[in-house]
Amino acid sequence: MDAQHLSLLYLIVAAALATYATRFGGYVLITQLKRIPPRLEAALNAVPAAVLTTLVAPAFVYGGFDVAAAMLVAFVIGLRFSTLRMLLVGWVAVMVIRHVIL
Amino acid sequence: MNRDDFRAGLRGGFPVMLSASPFGALFGALAVDNGFSVADAVFMSATVYAGASQMVGIELFGNNVQPWLVVLSVFAVNFRHVLYSASIAKHIRHFTIIQKLLAFFLLVDPQYAETEQRGERGLPVTFSWYLGFGLVIYFPWILNTLIGALFGQLIGDPKAIGLDVLLPIYFLGLVLGFRKRDRFLPVVATSAVASVAAMHFVGSPWHVSIGALAGILLAAILPPEHRLRQGRAPVEKEA
Incomplete structure (x- = not known):
């Protein structure tokens, strides 16, 4: 096994441990302190949306016209329907733009 | 058992x-x-x-x-x-x-x-x-x-069959799943602007940490919108 692949395996193990830590961390935390301070809770509450947004916004701005258009279509779908439907419609949109329109 | x-x-x-x-x-x-x-x-x-x-x-x-x-x-x-x-x-x-x-x-x-x-x-x-x-x-x-x-x-060029748009759309779907949370709009708007600016001025991958931190800090600073439900974490859809 080469060094690069080995480092990927370490990365996956570290990600697994980090995930596991979040899954028992709350249990440990709640048995230690009874209430989470409101500002800390607000900050924790914002973490996932904030992180995921950083993977969406730059892709929309720098991904090119086809990607931005497909994301826009998917966004409208996503307001009413499931993520699976968003993926399907967004995929159709980008395929149409790439292979039919452009 | x-x-x-x-x-x-x-x-x-x-x-x-x-x-x-x-x-x-x-x-x-x-x-x-x-x-x-x-x-x-x-x-x-x-x-x-x-x-x-x-x-x-x-x-x-x-x-x-x-x-x-x-x-x-x-x-x-x-x-x-x-x-x-x-x-x-x-x-x-x-x-x-x-x-x-x-x-x-x-x-x-x-x-x-x-x-x-x-x-x-x-x-x-x-x-x-x-x-x-x-x-x-x-x-x-x-x-x-x-x-x-x-x-x-089996896939040769992922772009030709449109695979490259799936991740950003998937993440977009996840973000939308959080839209009932307190301070959703200000957090997302802040993280969006900060991540795009960081991408432009600092470069990848710093847009992730800088953008996320901006939204999280804002959430901590803003006055609480309304009382959070106690004792029960909000459930998100993973997919």
């Missing part, structure tokens, strides 16, 4: 497994597309077992982001699980220590939601039920990853 409870768990988890299956396959295909081997993809599904963060992991890995930052991002996306495990503590107190350790490993979003509901309705949360519910989602998740990864190996 109680067989009836275990079966009830299997039945309860079955529809969740079905709805998660396409995402398992999608993860497998995109992981291979981002430089994972089939075995790597399966290994990640079996050990991390958290769909959204696995997608984040392969996206950042594919963009040659520093490993510690990849792990930190996985950790951040999974942070909601801290609230889950805190919240179900009262329902699983009677589990043995080994049972608890296993239960935490299986604590994905629907597992949390269902456990919480069961507990609140006054139904017994037995380990047999919990395990049945968890395993019927866990093993197919790995299998679907394998199927998707094998399929992903």
Whole structure:
């Protein structure tokens, strides 16, 4: 096994441990302190949306016209329907733009 | 072990497994597309077992982001699980220590939601039920990853068949799933602007940490919108 692949395996193990830590961390935390301070809770509450947004916004701005258009279509779908439907419609949109329109 | 409870768990988890299956396959295909081997993809599904963060992991890995930052991002996306495990503590107190350790490993979003509901309705949360519910989602998740990864190996140019838009749209769907939370709009707007600015002025991968930090800080500074529900973490849809 080469060094690069080995480092990927370490990365996956570290990600697994980090995930596991979040899954028992709350249990440990709640048995230690009874209430989470409101500002800390607000900050924790914002973490996932904030992180995921950083993977969406730059892709929309720098991904090119086809990607931005497909994301826009998917966004409208996503307001009413499931993520699976968003993926399907967004995929159709980008395929149409790439292979039919452009 | 109680067989009836275990079966009830299997039945309860079955529809969740079905709805998660396409995402398992999608993860497998995109992981291979981002430089994972089939075995790597399966290994990640079996050990991390958290769909959204696995997608984040392969996206950042594919963009040659520093490993510690990849792990930190996985950790951040999974942070909601801290609230889950805190919240179900009262329902699983009677589990043995080994049972608890296993239960935490299986604590994905629907597992949390269902456990919480069961507990609140006054139904017994037995380990047999919990395990049945968890395993019927866990093993197919790995299998679907394998199927998707094998399929992903056959793909030549992912752009030609439109695979490259799937990750940003998937993440967009996850962001939309949080829109009922307090301060959703200001947090997302701040993180969006900050991440685009960071991408422009600092460069990748710093847009992730800088953008996320901006939104999180704003959430901590803003006055509370209204009283948060106590004792119960909000459930998100992983997919």
